[in-house]
Amino acid sequence: EVLLLESGGGLVQPGGSLRLSCAASGFTFSSYAMSWVRQAPGKGLEWVSSISGSSGRTYYADSVKGRFTISRDNSKNTLYLQMNSLRAEDTAVYYCAKPLRRSNGWFGYFDSWGQGTLVTVSS
Amino acid sequence: DIQMTQSPSSLSASVGDRVTITCQASQEISNYLNWYQQKSGKAPKLLIYDASNLQTGVPSRFSGSGSGADFTFTISSLQPEDIATYYCQQYDNLPPSLTFGGGTKVEIE
Numbered sequence: 239e240v241l242l243l244e245s246g247g248g249l250v251q252p253g254g255s256l257r258l259s260c261a262a263s264g265f266t267f268s269s270y271a272m273s274w275v276r277q278a279p280g281k282g283l284e285w286v287s288s289i290s291g292s293s294g295r296t297y298y299a300d301s302v303k304g305r306f307t308i309s310r311d312n313s314k315n316t317l318y319l320q321m322n323s324l325r326a327e328d329t330a331v332y333y334c335a336k337p338l339r340r341s342n343g344w345f346g347y348f349d350s351w352g353q354g355t356l357v358t359v360s361s
Numbered sequence: 362d363i364q365m366t367q368s369p370s371s372l373s374a375s376v377g378d379r380v381t382i383t384c385q386a387s388q389e390i391s392n393y394l395n396w397y398q399q400k401s402g403k404a405p406k407l408l409i410y411d412a413s414n415l416q417t418g419v420p421s422r423f424s425g426s427g428s429g430a431d432f433t434f435t436i437s438s439l440q441p442e443d444i445a446t447y448y449c450q451q452y453d454n455l456p457p458s459l460t461f462g463g464g465t466k467v468e469i470e
Contacts, residue, residue: 273459275459282448282461282462282463282464283397283399283405283448283450283461283464284461285458285459285460285461288457288459297456297457297458299458300362333404333405338407338410338416343457345452345457345459346393346395346410346452346459347395347407347410347450347452348405348407349407349416351404351405351406352404353404354404
């Protein structure tokens with residue numbers, strides 16, 4: 239069974255930093271590109287970032303480019319999202335997501351999601 | 362960037378009704394269109410991928426169609442457990458990115 243468990247969310251002041259983690263199990267983690275998707279309270283889904291299985295390629299939404307960094311440790315089956323220069327509009331539940339297809343660089347759609355971790359940016 | 366326009370934003374229907382949701386892309390996206398169901402307080406669930414393929418384990422009352430820029434999602438006979446928000450999502454390979462539609466909240470009359 240695929241399990242994705244996010245952690246690291248919390249309350250942070252504007253301009254602050256936070257690092258999210260996603261512990262994966264139940265599949266060959268290094269063989270899949272992985273992604274972060276967020277959802278602001280009462281709003282829709284927004285893709286944030288993705289990383290290839292080998293960590294060689296990373297991709298970001300324009301809204302977070304230059305502030306967020308995605309990374310992974312395949313030896314620990316863990317995905318990360320380092321969030322710097324946080325803004326109020328970054329307040330959201332952050333989901334870790336696994337794509338349906340096993341491919342180093344493909345992340346077209348997601349068949350497994352974590353339960354999400356809430357990030358609140360407020361003074 | 363490709364924009365996804367989903368409609369309606371909400372709808373109310375009776376149990377047994379046929380429900381249709383549309384999603385329009387700002388440019389042609391072939392069949393790179395997927396549909397998710399999100400129940401309150403839960404993570405999204407993949408229902409349809411590549412416009413018309415039913416994800417394993419998803420009831421056959423759910424279906425998708427379309428290609429190019431116009432897509433349709435249908436629930437053939439609405440059930441009480443289908444109360445949720447539904448999202449379309451496209452993926453672009455050049456450069457790789459994803460965009461979700463604004464969502465459709467489905468309620469029972």
